[in-house]
Amino acid sequence: MRRTLGxxxxxxxxxxxxxxxxxxxxxxxxxxxxxxxxxxYDRKAVPLLIRQGPTLEHYxxxxxxxxxxxxxxxxxVVTGLATSVSVVIGTFAAYALARMRFFGVSSFGTGIFVTYxxxxxxxxxxxxxxxxxxxxxxxxxxxVVTYPxxxxxxxxxxxxxxxxxxxxxxxxxxxxxxxxxxxxxxRIVLPIAIPGLVxxxxxxxxxxxxxxxxxxxxxxxxxxFTASVGVTSELIRGDIYxxxxxxxxxxxxxxxxxxxxxxxxxxxxxxLTAGAVK
Amino acid sequence: xxxxxxxxxxxxxxTGFRPRLREMLDRESFLGPLFISPALLLIALLVAYxxxxxxxxxxxxxxxxxxxxxxxxxxxxxxxxxxxxxxxxQNAFVFTGISVAFKLVLGVSLALLLNEALxxxxxxxGAVLLPWVIPTAxxxxxxxxxxxxxYSVVNWTGIAMGLLDPPxxxxxxxxxxxxxxxxxxxxxxxxxxxxxxxxxxxxAIPKDLYEAAExxxxxxxxxxxxxxxxxxxxxxxxxVLFSTIFTFSEFNIxxxxxxxxxxxATHLFATLSRQIGLESGRIGEGAAISLYLFPVLMFxxxxxxxxxxxxxx
Numbered sequence: 001m002r003r004t005l006g007x008x009x010x011x012x013x014x015x016x017x018x019x020x021x022x023x024x025x026x027x028x029x030x031x032x033x034x035x036x037x038x039x040x041y042d043r044k045a046v047p048l049l050i051r052q053g054p055t056l057e058h059y060x061x062x063x064x065x066x067x068x069x070x071x072x073x074x075x076x077v078v079t080g081l082a083t084s085v086s087v088v089i090g091t092f093a094a095y096a097l098a099r100m101r102f103f104g105v106s107s108f109g110t111g112i113f114v115t116y117x118x119x120x121x122x123x124x125x126x127x128x129x130x131x132x133x134x135x136x137x138x139x140x141x142x143x144v145v146t147y148p149x150x151x152x153x154x155x156x157x158x159x160x161x162x163x164x165x166x167x168x169x170x171x172x173x174x175x176x177x178x179x180x181x182x183x184x185x186x187r188i189v190l191p192i193a194i195p196g197l198v199x200x201x202x203x204x205x206x207x208x209x210x211x212x213x214x215x216x217x218x219x220x221x222x223x224x225f226t227a228s229v230g231v232t233s234e235l236i237r238g239d240i241y242x243x244x245x246x247x248x249x250x251x252x253x254x255x256x257x258x259x260x261x262x263x264x265x266x267x268x269x270x271x272l273t274a275g276a277v278k
Numbered sequence: 279x280x281x282x283x284x285x286x287x288x289x290x291x292x293t294g295f296r297p298r299l300r301e302m303l304d305r306e307s308f309l310g311p312l313f314i315s316p317a318l319l320l321i322a323l324l325v326a327y328x329x330x331x332x333x334x335x336x337x338x339x340x341x342x343x344x345x346x347x348x349x350x351x352x353x354x355x356x357x358x359x360x361x362x363x364x365x366x367x368q369n370a371f372v373f374t375g376i377s378v379a380f381k382l383v384l385g386v387s388l389a390l391l392l393n394e395a396l397x398x399x400x401x402x403x404g405a406v407l408l409p410w411v412i413p414t415a416x417x418x419x420x421x422x423x424x425x426x427x428x429y430s431v432v433n434w435t436g437i438a439m440g441l442l443d444p445p446x447x448x449x450x451x452x453x454x455x456x457x458x459x460x461x462x463x464x465x466x467x468x469x470x471x472x473x474x475x476x477x478x479x480x481x482a483i484p485k486d487l488y489e490a491a492e493x494x495x496x497x498x499x500x501x502x503x504x505x506x507x508x509x510x511x512x513x514x515x516x517x518v519l520f521s522t523i524f525t526f527s528e529f530n531i532x533x534x535x536x537x538x539x540x541x542x543a544t545h546l547f548a549t550l551s552r553q554i555g556l557e558s559g560r561i562g563e564g565a566a567i568s569l570y571l572f573p574v575l576m577f578x579x580x581x582x583x584x585x586x587x588x589x590x591x
Contacts, residue, residue: 008394008395008396008397011391011394011396012396012397014391015388015391015392015396015402018384018388018391018406018469019402019405019406021466021469022405022406022408022409022466022469022470023405023408025409025417025420025421025424025466026408026412026417026420028420028423028424028431029417029419029420029423032423040429041429043428043429046434047429047431047434048431048434048435089316089317089320090317092313092314092316092317093313093314093316093317093318095313096309096310096313096314097314100306100309100310100313101306101310102306102307102310102311103307103311104311105310105314108314108318110583111321112317112321113579113582113583114579115321115325117520117523117575117578117579117582118325118329118575119523119524119526119527119548119571119575120527120529121527121528121529121547121548121551121568121571122329122332122527122568122569122571122572122575123325123328123329123332123568124552124568125332125335125551125552125555125556125561125564125565125568126328126329126331126332126335126565127324127328128556129331130323130324130327130328130331145324146324148320148324149320149321149324149325152317152320152321153317153321156317175304180300180303180304181303181304181306181309182303182309206411209413210412210413210414210415212413212414212415212529212530212533213529213530213533213548213552216533217552217556227413227416228413228415228416229415231415231416231419232415232416232419232534243423243426243429246419246423247419247420247423249416249419250416250417250419250420253413253416254412254413254416254417257411257412257413258408258411258412261404261408261411262404265400265403265404265407266400268407268411269403269407269474272407272410272471272474272475
């Protein structure tokens, strides 16, 4: 008994450096955003603590003196729309891949897999031109249109794995009883695959909220920026950095994701492994 | 659709438009292509077509706002005379090699620890996964501040612990330190993916294998080497392949932390391609640089498909 307790303590002690490594940047970001400038730029002060009292001035400055609220709204609009469209398109494609046999289905599967692996940094230059031709240059709508290029393959791949775990017999029973294929999909398969759908929605939301290179390339006016782009480009002017507000922006820009994350942690864990391993 | 459509006693009619449509919708050769057509259209228009365009641009002397002419492989060849590009090429391999190696070793260690009986199991897993969930561009801003030349908390801590001589290195201003910084942030950001995926692989290993090994007198080290590692190999291979392609094509961390500097010491293909293609306007050359990512992508796809097929057999 004592041996197992000792071992347990040792395991936790070994985990500690990993936890500090993972969490310290967030801690430091948060306390920087709450410090008064006087303490922030005092080279003799201890950077790990707030000793001269916290302040919200960086947050008020961020919210009222910059377009941060607009950027957040843009992020929500883009993420919401891109996620919904991608999950719907991905659901149909995944069902076809998981259940149906028709001409070209296996090449389509390979195509989806290859697209899934294409990094966004490979195609942003020509996509910028496509976006201009579509008349969406310097617009957040360009992001709504282009984010599905990486979200759809991801959702399809993830959902295909979930659909395959639904026993075929359940569906066949329904069809013998007179349900059409589409009814079978909506009334039998989808309800069983709800955890998979939740996973797909969560990951699509996270991936598009965190997307950076397309947002940076396809938008150039402040009122079209997403949160990540706005905070990284507008709060840095020349050599003067507003570190307090910058960190406040980094904290607030992460809040929506953190809230979702806290509620759906288990889905993240299972989805992360499903996406990669299945 | 009404619930009545599902009823058993519904009479079957053979004429009219709706029954015919219904019959067609039940045929896989019709419904299948219909189901995949939105995804197919999207991929054709916004992935395949831009990819073709990337190749065309790379073979031309395209410049923003100017008609372009075909110049063959000259962009790809000329790049080799460019010191910045040669430096970038080297950086990409150094960055990817070191990052992936560290993520693998640390990822396996962390997964082994997480696989033990833990207090606050859910909380710990949540904390470990956090860096992967937060927008990279924003968390990298936090690291940027941590590496600030005047107020670096990394240096402050190092000096306080007696590990560094004051004033400590100027992390983002010196060549090797800057590379170390971007590698460190990449490891920080990528480690959760390794740890959680490998953990899933660990959980799947049957417990009785360990019991059998233990009764045969194998110690912890031998059990890890002869039971855990061989059974973990498929998961490790997939995680490494995945991570290789996404580390190789990394953009966010370098763009925010160093912008490729100092003196191009941390440029990767993606950041250089953006700088040349957009900031300098030489789109053709920029496209050629980003296409250097393609062979790596192809290799990973090939290896994964081969691997998946072998698993399936």
